[in-house]
Amino acid sequence: MIRTSRPADVIRYGVFGGPAPGNRAYPLASVGTGPSPAMSKREVMSAAASLRSNGTHSLTLAHGRYVPAIVAARPRVTVRAWEMTQLLVDSPEAATCHEVFGILFREIAHRGGERLFLRLREDDPLVRIAASCGFTKYGEETLLAGPKVSFPGVSTESVREVKPVDEHDLFRLYNASTPSRARFALGMTADQWRAAREPVGWRSREYIYRQDDAAQGWAQVIRKGRSAILTLMSHPNADNSVPALVTHAMSRSWGVGNWYVLAGDHQVRLQALMGQRGHWEVARYVTMARAITSPVTVAEARRAVRIRGLNPAVDLSERYQSSTREKSYAARNS
Known part of the structure; x- marks a missing residue:
């Protein structure tokens, strides 16, 4: 049963x-x-x-x-x-x-x-x-574990905490730094990407590395008592973004004794730099996704109203129904 x-x-x-x-x-x-x-x-x-x-x-x-x-x-x-x-x-x-x-x-x-x-x-x-x-x-x-590290000589002046106005730039960074297979699963549009971001609660900090008036890197620190998890995104052409973000994020996290760095297999530079600083592999994970055909989504597709002449096309029915569902969900769980 x-x-x-x-x-x-x-x-x-x-x-x-x-x-x-x-x-x-x-x-x-x-x-x-x-x-x-x-x-x-x-x-x-x-x-x-x-x-x-x-x-x-x-x-x-x-x-x-x-x-x-x-x-x-x-x-x-x-x-x-x-x-x-x-x-x-x-x-x-x-x-x-x-x-x-x-x-x-x-x-x-x-x-x-x-x-x-x-x-x-x-x-x-x-x-x-x-x-x-x-x-x-x-x-x-790959999950790497090790002590707090820093990269002497690397400037962190371009790193600051993320603000709401950075969301569009972070989406552009996501498109530039994430393999197409992962983007297809996580989302090809800004709305899909935003919906699929992993929730971590209030014990997290986000940092952005900006250069040439664009986001070149992003880091997130999730606190778990005296341990912390660090995840990053970095532009392929921004060599200094990884050491700058690691140095800044770890220096701003007081009281952390054990650091974990979660790196995708495409983040070769991040894994190499952390390995040089004494971090070692402790676990490997696979991330999976399953598409689900929602009865609500199918019904919306039949009533979809598209405005042509805009690039990309705007599905007013989808946006309205999605907004309605999210408001209803928030009301039920408030």
């Missing part, structure tokens, strides 16, 4: 049927943890609390008292893009995932979702199972 999850399901998952593995999905703020072969009490409490998070939708596969699978997803920035936050699977059978994923896809579609994102460890057997469920791999990432 598949039903909406309850917090007690996590306890049943971790107790009945023997020790069960921990969460196998890795939202951005969770990289650097696990994998746990058996859930600890702290992990059980954390997972149970996350199922009640605002906007999270979760499903439980139950066979009597035994719970072999729990999945949970939440919207990223808007309801158009979702991410998997909990993937508790105690059964290696692909049929278990197919059954639960299929219902989760339909539930997200009825809520206006268009894409679902998932990050897994590269060596997890669920990568193959997720692919058989329609997920497509669009990126590979």
Whole structure:
């Protein structure tokens, strides 16, 4: 039986049927943890609390008292893009995932979702199972760990905190620095990119590197107690952006003892520079996405009104309905 999850399901998952593995999905703020072969009490409490998070939708596969699978997803920035936050699977059978994923896809579609994102460890057997469920791999990432570093002689005068007016320039930087396969999954338009940005909460800082009146680099720091995760984007032609952003971001993060740097496989320069400063590889991840056909989106397409003569064409119906869905979602969860 598949039903909406309850917090007690996590306890049943971790107790009945023997020790069960921990969460196998890795939202951005969770990289650097696990994998746990058996859930600890702290992990059980954390997972149970996350199922009640605002906007999270979760499903439980139950066979009597035994719970072999729990999945949970939440919207990223808007309801158009979702991410998997909990993937508790105690059964290696692909049929278990197919059954639960299929219902989760339909539930997200009825809520206006268009894409679902998932990050897994590269060596997890669920990568193959997720692919058989329609997920497509669009990126590979390396997690590096090490101490605080700096690059003497590199000026950080061009680095400052991100402001709302920088959004358009950051979108242009994203287009210039991100491989086409990833852009196709994350979004080709500014609205799609904005909807798919990973939420990290209030414990984060963003920095921008500007040169020649344009954004040449971007960095984000996510605090996790005495640890922090650093992610970056850099223009291919801006050689100084990476050392400047790393130096500035780490120098502004007081009290951090352990640093993690998440670098895509296309970010060769970032990986090389951090390796020279004593950082080492601790994990590898794959990022996957699945397109979801929403009944709402299909209905909108039939009523779409396009204004020609503008470049690009403007779909007024899509924008109006998307705005309506997002306002309704915000009202329900306020």
